[in-house]
Amino acid sequence: MADMNSILESLLPIVEQLKDMQPFLPTYAHLIVSALIPIYTGAHASLSRPSSAAKPKKKSKVESDSEDEEEDEGKDTGSKMEGLEPSDALMFPLMAGLTLGGLYLIIKWLKDPSILNKILSFYFSQMGLFFAGALLRDGLKVLRSYIFPTTYSSGGHQWKVNQSKRIFASIERGSDTIAIERTSPLPGFLGAIPLPATFRNSFWGLRAVVYQKVQLRIKALTSFKAKVRIDMLDVTAAISALVAVTYFAFFAKPWWLTNLLGFSFCYGSLQVISPSTFTTGSLILASLFFYDIYFVFFTPLMVTVATKLDVPIKMVFPRPAGPNEDPNEISLAMLGLGDIVVPGMMIGLALRFDLFLYYKYKSIMLSKKESSAEGAEKAVYQRATGGWGERFWTGSNASKLLSFPKPYFYASIVGYISGMVVTLIAMQFSQHAQPALLYLVPGVLISLWSTAYFRKELNSMWSFSDMMADEESKENIEEDKEKEGKKISTKAGLFARIWSGDLKSQLDNVEAKKDDEHPNKKSLVEKSSSDEETSEASSNDSIPSNTDAEVEKCIFSLSISMPRRKV
Template sequence: MNDSAAMGTLLSFFRILEDGDSPALQFIGRWAYKIYEKRQTVEEYMMYIHLILAAVFPIFIAAHSSLQQPPSAAKPISDETEEEDDEINVQPMVEGLTPSDAIMFPVTAAFVLGGLYLFIKWMGNADLLNKIMTVYFSVLGVFGIAKLSKDGLDVVTTFVFPDSWSNGAETFYVNSDISRQLTAKFDKSRINVSDEIVVDKTNPLPGYLSTITFSPRITKALWSFRASFKKHWLLRCYIHGVCNAKSKLHLNDMIGFVFGVVAVTYYNTIRKAWWVTNLMAFGFSYGSMQMISPTTFTTGSMVLGGLFIYDVVMVFYTPMMATVATSLEVPIKLVFPGPKRGSMLGLGDVVLPGMMLALALRYDLYLHYLRKQRNPTLGFGDASKIVAKEPFLNPKGLWGDRFWTRNAKKADFGLADGARFPKVYFKAGLAGYVTGMIVTLYVCHAWQHAQPALLYLVPGVLIAFWGTAYFRNEVKLMWEYTEDGVWGWDNQSRGTICPNKESSDDEKEKSSSYFGSVAARAKDKVEEQEKAAKKAASDHAQHLFLFSLSEPKHEASLKKVI
């Protein structure tokens, strides 16, 4: 039976329902017939919903993955044995933007777009350009998909093997070192002061599954399987004069890399399916939003404003944007199948507003710890006070722990506590982004003409941010917020003395001498880093090339900080 015959049969069935005696069946048949008549419109609306969800997905996950310790939080309490074990202080590689980028971004983008347009016109087609760019983006795609897959697998691992879970009455902590589940008590600093092994929970699974008594062989296999996803190795690579890198390597890193290779191979050898193209685009946008920071809301607003003008000019007043976008068959856009020719969305319409939304989420985390600060008085005077801060708790990738401890008592501590904080500005910006996207799609549908998405997204996002700050009387605080420099070196991030404005010069001088200057501490930090660099150079003085993969030196302490 061909498609037309099948549709005819389905239409006849709807008419039978509509002509039946049952009011309910008549109602179903009548609406089913209307949907069938307007099926093309329904398919178009479904495509629009798909587009919005696909645009929001990488923004949401990248923003949460970009979270790090804000200056308003104290350094996390860590186990000394773990620090010795790792020997690696992982710092995120983030490129901060400056106000000059607000000018250079649209200018550079215009030159690149113009160059691509002229090259396509000169060659008569984009075949050669597609081959060159496919190779380039295929290499990047492997690492983009690997990172996206790895973080996704980490989230899945937290659902299957959480580090803590609660049944509402008690919170249980899973300890791989002794292969048992524990109940524990913590002091106000979140230090484990006592723990007790739970006798009836012998496996590492949460919830009802924890009460199942498996055979010793299966139980041991479950603990080993859990440990394989939780442990890490130390990867070192040294090439004289080229690189000296250290990194932590997890099992999910290797699985994610395999996923990346398989996806890119499929894309280049079998079929450039829309879902593979979108997967690679997700990887690019996911990594980009974590590696680029607008630094301040002012700089980010200027960058979006400049690219807003660029997008309008290139779409409405030149044929360059439409020609290049439709000619290039590389994964730098999201593609959506649908009626007619379907639809597409450039990654710039995702990444550029997305980096501002990621900044907003980090700002929400900053405000969360800022409002938890306290100012206890020191013994040498009431005017001088030190900022007492809450220790930073890692908020990334703990979706499973959040799920399993959602019913935990407030007095119980858990790893997922760091992921629970108000997200006012992020939610406002996300609402503005979705609103702008809906307006874009409405105008496209009404005018039947391509629209520059930033024309509607930029006002939606910026009005949401600054409007929220205005109504919360936080415009000044938002204006002054910055991620410039090294986090943890400034006055706020170290919890140093914050003298009262009415304090005398003598008291301020006493406070300064008591704690030392921030500049001196920053200098000490630089000297420590220089010493570490010299030590690393001396360690490899006898090597031209070194590649190693080793296990940690020490095992984690049982009484660890959570």
């Protein structure tokens, strides 16, 4: 009986802490969900064709559902992310520590961080404009796919849009099938709603506007040329991002706008930076694990910089005031962006590993069915990103075709949530700021490597490389001179490439690409005789005097055109 009483007495402090924690549960739930959303969306947005899948055949202009689909075909040719190497495991905590120490000294020297906040706000606004624009653009494209999908299923038929005729036509499954047309621009059951001609035409016109692309050609002197296609969503996203960043930098910094910019930084970073292998990722997480512990527990640097600076390097969440805090003041819970991006890199790598394994095993099954002698036939890649509205309106069959098993991704998500919950509990009991990576790193790494152990895929996980190219990609790289300058530099780490002046090599590649823009000229010169070469040279010498003069006159030019689809 005495033992039971002692056990109950020892549990009383825990029960009291749980009661005190109850008012903070909505805030903690908000924090966890807000951390998971950029990880989930950023990881899925980073998907591209793995080396275990065959490159799909290019669709014709007629077969393509939209111009977006035509452009996205080029995006799935392989990973274009910045691969982190083992040397970055040393450089990341070193550079982060130097930056953190420098900011801490500046704050102590100025005594008023408002000046530093203004400088950093202007600096982050430049990057925030790009990342926020990309986030808003992708969000608007998802919304467009739900309101105006390119295809949908209804009444036992699958319907595909024909914008030029302003109809939806059923897809013919056989020669005896009679094509049926719908004049309503609304998808699914909404198409059965009778609309007046005025509203119907207005919806078709709005649909044309949000899908219409405009091609911009920009030339500045002789050193800069650019050609890009944009649509109304790109313009809307750019204007909205500019308004948001300007308001944040020069007017006010509400918590929701800070979180929006922080969300966009995380979303964009997870599509740009990734460890090249699981071992490299584990080394980077382990180094930042010790970095976080040292600067939170043993120095005041991390807490001081996080609380004094009001810039989008963190996410903040309103929470109830604590027992020793003024209830009239707004209390905020904080989560650093590093606690999202650093584990998120490994979670994104796990999702791409799932996609790699899916096509690897699918290719093996296809080889067995077709009794392939070589056994090297690859399954054709299907885009695993985008088309959310089309998936919704076409039903579960289309979703199954685009989905794939994700055991490593879900395991890492479970590990991340577990680490976050332990972090919040430790913070509640200790009443002190906690290094989140102290709990997140073991949660993510243990969940990933233990999953590989129990699935008996440790060898595959160990040898997997996110930067690995297949045979088709290697041929393209050898043919493209632009890639030759990166063969040596990609072996070094991210910081090593920056310090070695790798940006200059990219400029050299642009110049090399300009030389390759006219291959017909080179073939003509090779086929011509020596006399013809001399005559061509003499004639060419007389031409540049006029063309160069015209180019020099052109300081800046901008042309806008509306490309038409070829039928």
